[in-house]
Amino acid sequence: xxxxxxxxxxxxHHLNAHPATSMSELAAAxxxxxxxxHRHFATRADLVRAIGERSMExxxxxxxxxxxxxxxxxxxxxxVRECLRGxxxxxxxxAEDFAFVLTDDSMIEDAGLLARMTALQAVEVELMVxxxxxxxxxxxxxxxxxxxxxxGVMVSVREAxxxxxxxxxxxxxxxVSTFLSGASA
Amino acid sequence: xxxxxxxxxxxxHHLNAHPATSMSELAAAxxxxxxxxHRHFATRADLVRAIGERSMExxxxxxxxxxxxxxxxxxxxxxVRECLRGxxxxxxxxAEDFAFVLTDDSMIEDAGLLARMTALQAVEVELMVxxxxxxxxxxxxxxxxxxxxxxGVMVSVREAxxxxxxxxxxxxxxxVSTFLSGASA
DNA sequence: CCAGAATGAGACACAATTGTCTCATTCGAT
DNA sequence: ATCGAATGAGACAATTGTGTCTCATTCTGG
Numbered sequence: 001x002x003x004x005x006x007x008x009x010x011x012x013h014h015l016n017a018h019p020a021t022s023m024s025e026l027a028a029a030x031x032x033x034x035x036x037x038h039r040h041f042a043t044r045a046d047l048v049r050a051i052g053e054r055s056m057e058x059x060x061x062x063x064x065x066x067x068x069x070x071x072x073x074x075x076x077x078x079x080v081r082e083c084l085r086g087x088x089x090x091x092x093x094x095a096e097d098f099a100f101v102l103t104d105d106s107m108i109e110d111a112g113l114l115a116r117m118t119a120l121q122a123v124e125v126e127l128m129v130x131x132x133x134x135x136x137x138x139x140x141x142x143x144x145x146x147x148x149x150x151x152g153v154m155v156s157v158r159e160a161x162x163x164x165x166x167x168x169x170x171x172x173x174x175x176v177s178t179f180l181s182g183a184s185a
Numbered sequence: 186x187x188x189x190x191x192x193x194x195x196x197x198h199h200l201n202a203h204p205a206t207s208m209s210e211l212a213a214a215x216x217x218x219x220x221x222x223h224r225h226f227a228t229r230a231d232l233v234r235a236i237g238e239r240s241m242e243x244x245x246x247x248x249x250x251x252x253x254x255x256x257x258x259x260x261x262x263x264x265v266r267e268c269l270r271g272x273x274x275x276x277x278x279x280a281e282d283f284a285f286v287l288t289d290d291s292m293i294e295d296a297g298l299l300a301r302m303t304a305l306q307a308v309e310v311e312l313m314v315x316x317x318x319x320x321x322x323x324x325x326x327x328x329x330x331x332x333x334x335x336x337g338v339m340v341s342v343r344e345a346x347x348x349x350x351x352x353x354x355x356x357x358x359x360x361v362s363t364f365l366s367g368a369s370a
Numbered sequence: 371c372c373a374g375a376a377t378g379a380g381a382c383a384c385a386a387t388t389g390t391c392t393c394a395t396t397c398g399a400t
Numbered sequence: 401a402t403c404g405a406a407t408g409a410g411a412c413a414a415t416t417g418t419g420t421c422t423c424a425t426t427c428t429g430g
Contacts, residue, residue: 001376001427018290020205022417033378038419102344103288105203131368138370141359144350146368148341156330156337159287165329174326182367183316183331185323186397186406207387218408223389 002032007040012051012096016158019104023047045106052107055097056116062090063123072126077134084131088179089172091150095157102151121147153179187217192225197236201281201343204289208232230291237292240282241301247275248308257311262319269316273364274357276335280342287336306332338364 002010010030014021023044027034041047063069071083091098101107101117108114128146131137137146157175160166166174187195195215199206208229212219226232248254256268276283286292286302293299313331316322322331342360345351351359 020290023419024417027378034418035379035421036377039376042419044418105205132370135370137368138366141363142350144348145341145345145359145363148345148348148350149338149363149368151344152337152339152341153334154337155340156333159336160327160330160333163329163333165327165333174330178326178330178334178367180367180369181323182363182365183322183334184365185317185320208389209387212408219388220391220409221407224406227389229388 002030002036004040006030007032007037008051008054011047012055012100015048015051015104016096016100017162048104048106049110049113052101052104052110052113055094055101056113056120058094058097059091059101059120060116062087062094063120066090068123068127072123072130074130075134077136080127080130080134081136083127084136084180085176087127088150088153088176091154092157092172092175095154095161095171098151098154099158103155124150150179187215187221189225191215192217192222193236193239196232197240197281197285200233200236200289201285202347233289233291234295234298237286237289237295237298240279240286241298241305243279243282244276244286244305245301247272247279248305251275253308253312257308257315259315260319262321265312265315265319266321268312269321269365270361272312273335273338273361276339277342277357277360280339280346280356283336283339284343288340309335335364 007030011026014026014029018025021029023037024034026047027037030037037047041050066086067079067083068087071080074080101113107117125144125147128137128143131146132139132143153175157166157171161168161171192215196211199211199214203210206214208222209219211232212222215222222232226235251271252264252268253272256265259265286298292302310329310332313322313328316331317324317328338360342351342356346353346356
């Protein structure tokens, strides 16, 4: 018997690779019958919205538990740096969620989800601004670009984990280091 | 009268934001009638394949003109560094193409396109290996991770350009610098 | 073991999309 | 201006996917 969370996990995983897949294929990939999937989620849109809401909640939790709002108004470089590290590590663990809400275009069709996402993104940009202000992050590129870069790096994580090119146990460290220091030696 | 390339450009742009869109909406977004779109491309799959083939060709051209194959067997750090810079700059200009072929899951359903993409990716990983061997790139992360990172950064470019957070004229410089040096000050 | 809940398979109605085609209009070249 | 090519709008058939429901089977907890 599949729990709701197991259904959402399976759907998230499959939709990240096959965004336009049918409910039949999705159910098969999760390992349940299509009727079962429909019993938990009345429509395809309901399922996608449920995934989005759960992922958005994880993103909100990440921002709350890593002290992002506090860091945005801090002038202490160490506070900002630790917050960045913590946030990137947490997002790495939730890479599938983060990448999903930022790549699935039905997110922007739900006013509630769109508002939440817009707010989360705005806070993230503010954190980049704080990083630039405190000298933690480079100031020669737009702060908004750095926020997009977080997204791009999380998409890279999702793909690398899927391909087995990153070990889940060390992923966070690799990602934080790569984001901050780049690819050069 | 729309040329074939104009149709492909318009479709690529719209599909990058709305991967599951209908042919009706796609035609409207491009600014042509659906019948016209069908006259140029018999089926939706044909259209997507045509986009994929054109984008794959651009990727192949990028690898050829930036000396990627030569750099993979070079022991000269300067050769490798210049090749990396050139390739990243070229991919930045083609960010929409690059991001498309690596996010649209129908690409892996065409044996020819899949083979081309696999080969291109393998060469890219070899370039990362050459970067590590010559001391241009860091060796404490998997070479394959660095290749995924290129992809992720290109997805960031696509989004930042779409959002107006990066100027097309300076994008290449920002991207090369961000990839190599990271986000820290 | 038993009973109720949950499930998967299958069937069916409905909706959306795709593919096909016609025709009046527009476009582009001469 | 003329003519052939190209186009968009609209209609229709076919296909695919979605939503709904039934029923036999399986699962779970007491």
